[in-house]
Amino acid sequence: VSQTSVDSFAVQVQTVTTITAVITVAGRLDAARCSELRVLTESHTQPGLSRMSIDLRNAQFIDSVGLAALVKAMRDSQAVGATFDIVKPSNDDAMRIFRLSKFDEVFDMRDAT
Amino acid sequence: METMSPLLNIAADLFAVRELGPWLHATVSSTVPEFSADEIVGPIELALHELCINIVEHSYQGAVGSIRLSGARIGDQLVFMVSDIGSAFDGDLGNVRDTQEHTIRGYGLAILQQLASRVDYERVDSANNWRVAFALPSATTSTTTTSTSTTTNTISTNKGMKQ
Numbered sequence: 001v002s003q004t005s006v007d008s009f010a011v012q013v014q015t016v017t018t019i020t021a022v023i024t025v026a027g028r029l030d031a032a033r034c035s036e037l038r039v040l041t042e043s044h045t046q047p048g049l050s051r052m053s054i055d056l057r058n059a060q061f062i063d064s065v066g067l068a069a070l071v072k073a074m075r076d077s078q079a080v081g082a083t084f085d086i087v088k089p090s091n092d093d094a095m096r097i098f099r100l101s102k103f104d105e106v107f108d109m110r111d112a113t
Numbered sequence: 114m115e116t117m118s119p120l121l122n123i124a125a126d127l128f129a130v131r132e133l134g135p136w137l138h139a140t141v142s143s144t145v146p147e148f149s150a151d152e153i154v155g156p157i158e159l160a161l162h163e164l165c166i167n168i169v170e171h172s173y174q175g176a177v178g179s180i181r182l183s184g185a186r187i188g189d190q191l192v193f194m195v196s197d198i199g200s201a202f203d204g205d206l207g208n209v210r211d212t213q214e215h216t217i218r219g220y221g222l223a224i225l226q227q228l229a230s231r232v233d234y235e236r237v238d239s240a241n242n243w244r245v246a247f248a249l250p251s252a253t254t255s256t257t258t259t260s261t262s263t264t265t266n267t268i269s270t271n272k273g274m275k276q
Contacts, residue, residue: 028131030127030130030131030162031127031130031166031169031170032127032128032130032131061134061158061159063159063162063163063166063221064163064166064220064221064224065166067220068220092155093155093158093159096155096156096159097159097224100224100227100228101220101223101224
């Protein structure tokens with residue numbers, strides 16, 4: 001398990017096996033910090049991965065650069081044959097960018113259980 | 114202008130842009146106290162955040178600089194002025210990326226335009242001046258697109274504040 005946490009932002013690999021990676025994001029996923037998510041997702045999109053899931057339930061704010069990092073993670077996952085899904089942010093401010101960009105219709109998004 | 118907000122002067126870097134949120138809460142609370150800042154700041158913050166990120170990445174391109182913001186209530190709108198002295202904006206506000214085109218980057222200004230009632234850009238001497246208006250929640254009045262000079266780039270849409 002690797003974790004980075006500065007101010008209110010945290011990216012953590014919650015579960016990783018040879019076939020599944022679940023990454024949680026808390027706080028602000030914005031231009032200032034999204035490179036950390038990008039590094040983590042790139043490091044886990046290896047051949048043999050079957051599923052990547054990004055848990056955004058505790059994300060407070062997401063901008064277009066953060067959205068771009070998620071799109072890249074989805075494309076990288078698909079490139080190695082893995083599925084990609086997102087747990088929806090519970091915060092409406094964090095969900096807004098998905099609605100405005102229509103990416104809520106592109107990503108496989110589900111509610112937190 | 115009915116009520117001016119305090120100015121916000123931030124460094125042109127990605128972390129400094131985070132100062133927008135607290136400043137917007139204070140600005141909304143002081144300029145339109147009849148509205149709950151928690152209810153209306155969200156879309157405004159995202160819109161101005163995207164504009165400031167665009168300024169950091171494209172106007173200053175990593176160079177040292179600053180971004181100056183002010184806000185005021187004008188009638189049934191909240192109007193923000195955003196200024197920098199970086200390179201001139203060379204895009205076309207009337208032709209930013211269609212947000213239905215699912216590519217990775219380039220959404221910032223499209224998001225700004227979706228959230229704002231009206232966005233105007235003008236280059237004056239060495240300064241970039243953006244004027245971004247948001248209709249207050251109860252206001253759904255229409256505005257008319259105008260382009261007043263070759264140095265002014267304007268886009269206008271007819272809508273109230275979008276959530």
